[in-house]
Amino acid sequence: MNYYSIILGAVSLGLLWAVMTMGVFITYRILDYADLTVEGSLVTGAAIAAKLITDGTDPFVALAAAFVGGCAAGCVTGLLNTAMKIPGLLAGILSMIALYSVNIRIMGKANITLLKSRTVYDVLENIGISNDIAVLIFAVVLNAALVGILYWFFTTQLGYAIRAAGDNRKMARAQGINTDIMKILALAVSNGLVALSGGLIAQYQKYSDVSMGQGAIVIGLASVIIGEVLFYRKGFLGKLIAVVSGAVVYRLIIAAVIELGMQPMDLKLFTAITVALALYTPNIKLKLPKPVFKTLKRREGVLNEPRAEYSKH
Amino acid sequence: MSPVLNIQNIEKTFNQDTVNVNKALDCLSLKLEQGDYVTVIGGNGAGKSTLLNAISGTIITDSGNICIDGADVTKMPEHKRAVYLGRVFQDPMVGTAGKMTVRENLALACRRGEKRGLKRGISKENEDYFRSILADLDLGLENRLDTRIGLLSGGQRQAVTLLMATIQKPRILLLDEHTAALDPKTAAKVLDLTDKIVKEQNLTTLMITHNMKDAIKHGNRLIMMDKGRIVLDMRGEEKRKLTVNELLRLFEQKSGTVSDRMLLS
Numbered sequence: 001m002n003y004y005s006i007i008l009g010a011v012s013l014g015l016l017w018a019v020m021t022m023g024v025f026i027t028y029r030i031l032d033y034a035d036l037t038v039e040g041s042l043v044t045g046a047a048i049a050a051k052l053i054t055d056g057t058d059p060f061v062a063l064a065a066a067f068v069g070g071c072a073a074g075c076v077t078g079l080l081n082t083a084m085k086i087p088g089l090l091a092g093i094l095s096m097i098a099l100y101s102v103n104i105r106i107m108g109k110a111n112i113t114l115l116k117s118r119t120v121y122d123v124l125e126n127i128g129i130s131n132d133i134a135v136l137i138f139a140v141v142l143n144a145a146l147v148g149i150l151y152w153f154f155t156t157q158l159g160y161a162i163r164a165a166g167d168n169r170k171m172a173r174a175q176g177i178n179t180d181i182m183k184i185l186a187l188a189v190s191n192g193l194v195a196l197s198g199g200l201i202a203q204y205q206k207y208s209d210v211s212m213g214q215g216a217i218v219i220g221l222a223s224v225i226i227g228e229v230l231f232y233r234k235g236f237l238g239k240l241i242a243v244v245s246g247a248v249v250y251r252l253i254i255a256a257v258i259e260l261g262m263q264p265m266d267l268k269l270f271t272a273i274t275v276a277l278a279l280y281t282p283n284i285k286l287k288l289p290k291p292v293f294k295t296l297k298r299r300e301g302v303l304n305e306p307r308a309e310y311s312k313h
Numbered sequence: 314m315s316p317v318l319n320i321q322n323i324e325k326t327f328n329q330d331t332v333n334v335n336k337a338l339d340c341l342s343l344k345l346e347q348g349d350y351v352t353v354i355g356g357n358g359a360g361k362s363t364l365l366n367a368i369s370g371t372i373i374t375d376s377g378n379i380c381i382d383g384a385d386v387t388k389m390p391e392h393k394r395a396v397y398l399g400r401v402f403q404d405p406m407v408g409t410a411g412k413m414t415v416r417e418n419l420a421l422a423c424r425r426g427e428k429r430g431l432k433r434g435i436s437k438e439n440e441d442y443f444r445s446i447l448a449d450l451d452l453g454l455e456n457r458l459d460t461r462i463g464l465l466s467g468g469q470r471q472a473v474t475l476l477m478a479t480i481q482k483p484r485i486l487l488l489d490e491h492t493a494a495l496d497p498k499t500a501a502k503v504l505d506l507t508d509k510i511v512k513e514q515n516l517t518t519l520m521i522t523h524n525m526k527d528a529i530k531h532g533n534r535l536i537m538m539d540k541g542r543i544v545l546d547m548r549g550e551e552k553r554k555l556t557v558n559e560l561l562r563l564f565e566q567k568s569g570t571v572s573d574r575m576l577l578s
């Protein structure tokens with residue numbers, strides 16, 4: 001293996017995972033919590049795509065179906081959270097566990113190989129491009145399109161409403177926004193992207209496996225944070241581009257540490273430690289909204305406590 | 314013509330069936346006519362915020378009726394009632410979306426109570442309008458349209474929230490101690506701004522304040538609350554002639570206590 005093909009592979013894989021990272025960005029940065037549904041919905045996308053392709057469906061149609069399947073999973077998490085008032089983190093865990101069974105049901109077994117099937121990348125290959133380059137071109141075009149669509153979507157009136165609902169629930173409701181619906185919508189779009197990513201990855205690595213989603217949320221968070229630290233930009237478009245770049249850099253880092261001799265089984269530990277350190281770094285905290293009125297909020301928590309300035313008397 | 318706001322016998326009990334049972338609204342009725350600008354005073358825990366929360370749908374009352382413009386909104390969810398209401402809260406963090414820009418926040422407020430679809434979140438014609446209303450605030454915000462609201466000071470945020478509450482003319486403006494978290498100078502400025510906007514748009518307004526002087530100086534009607542009830546309702550000439558001392562005497566008489574909080578205000 002030469003460096004050229006290692007880097008090419010890492011960039012391509014990074015771009016396929018970037019689709020998931022955009023989904024994680026939506027929940028983590030817009031709704032402001034880490035949605036664990038991702039670990040299941042990534043596999044749901046892979047499972048739907050693999051099953052449909054082996055059954056003879058067009059690989060592009062299979063990708064669309066994967067997206068829809070992910071949206072459905074996101075809706076379920078959203079309903080658990082809003083209609084049933086289960087906290088977001090727990091709602092995600094419940095969906096993740098449930099999806100494990102659902103994903104095996106979809107595939108009919110624990111994994112499906114796509115070695116003999118035609119994938120979306122083969123379609124480009126037919127025009128006479130090598131497989132490596134075909135994947136890269138496809139991934140670049142797809143990411144550009146998705147960044148464009150998401151930017152458009154989140155600057156519509158509806159997109160503003162979703163961002164407001166995630167940012168400040170009270171304000172959003174005072175402005176007439178149904179925050180529950182916005183949350184469900186965001187989770188649907190997010191998990192749709194995650195599942196789409198799963199479908200793309202399954203076709204790239206030519207198999208789908210029920211455990212391929214393990215650690216996906218941490219990979220997503222690592223990518224989002226790397227993107228924000230290295231490519232921090234103002235404005236929504238800049239943030240999306242940073243997120244995609246972060247996913248690519250993450251894959252390059254992984255490729256590098258493996259080249260340097262790290263055992264593949266240690267990768268998840270490495271990623272978790274990286275994310276923990278990144279979240280700890282004060283540098284990153286600076287980029288979050290500052291708690292300007294912390295004291296005020298703390299006071300408001302205790303409704304009947306006389307306020308300091310009045311009780312002096 | 315039906316009153317703008319008609320509240321009949323609303324009740325709200327918190328922690329029902331526990332040792333902490335707490336009647337925050339006790340068979341309260343209130344009518345507001347078009348253009349009423351009412352200041353609301355009362356001791357800590359008198360139920361002032363609960364009254365505003367009941368009107369806005371943040372809490373649903375246990376019994377009684379609330380009508381706005383003749384429409385029964387008693388059971389209507391908060392986000393649907395927003396079409397009638399402009400609100401400013403005590404905590405300047407609450408009224409605006411901190412991660413979004415000044416421009417985006419104002420654009421959000423422009424569509425209060427309207428459908429939000431796939432059209433652009435901000436239209437070009439909004440731009441000049443936003444600049445002009447921000448310039449009127451005289452806080453130098455007209456050139457900071459693309460600043461994240463979270464980076465502004467509390468007073469600036471509160472002023473923007475006031476604009477957001479009134480950019481779409483509301484039927485009722487609800488202000489819950491909206492200057493309490495600000496320094497005295499900024500508070501006075503935001504109050505002046507409130508008066509100006511209320512007058513310009515002839516808004517029907519409920520303004521909670523813990524400052525007796527402000528309660529007397531602003532508005533054309535004053536109500537005092539105690540233990541979830543309205544114990545005093547003054548308007549017109551009678552209100553204009555009120556003094557802080559007279560108001561304190563009335564407060565002691567109605568509630569049977571001396572409040573540190575009220576004394577120092």
Ligand SMILES: Nc1ncnc2c1ncn2[C@@H]1O[C@H](COP(=O)(O)OP(=O)(O)O)[C@@H](O)[C@H]1O
Binds near residue numbers: 355356361362364
């Ligand atoms: N969400 C709530 N849950 C339980 N008790 C509440 C809640 N909101 C207000 N209360 C109680 O209701 C009473 C009235 O509170 P509030 O309306 O905030 O008073 P005020 O605004 O006049 O100071 C207080 O005793 C308060 O503790």
Ligand SMILES: [Mg+2]
Binds near residue numbers: 361362363
């Ligand atoms: Mg209060």
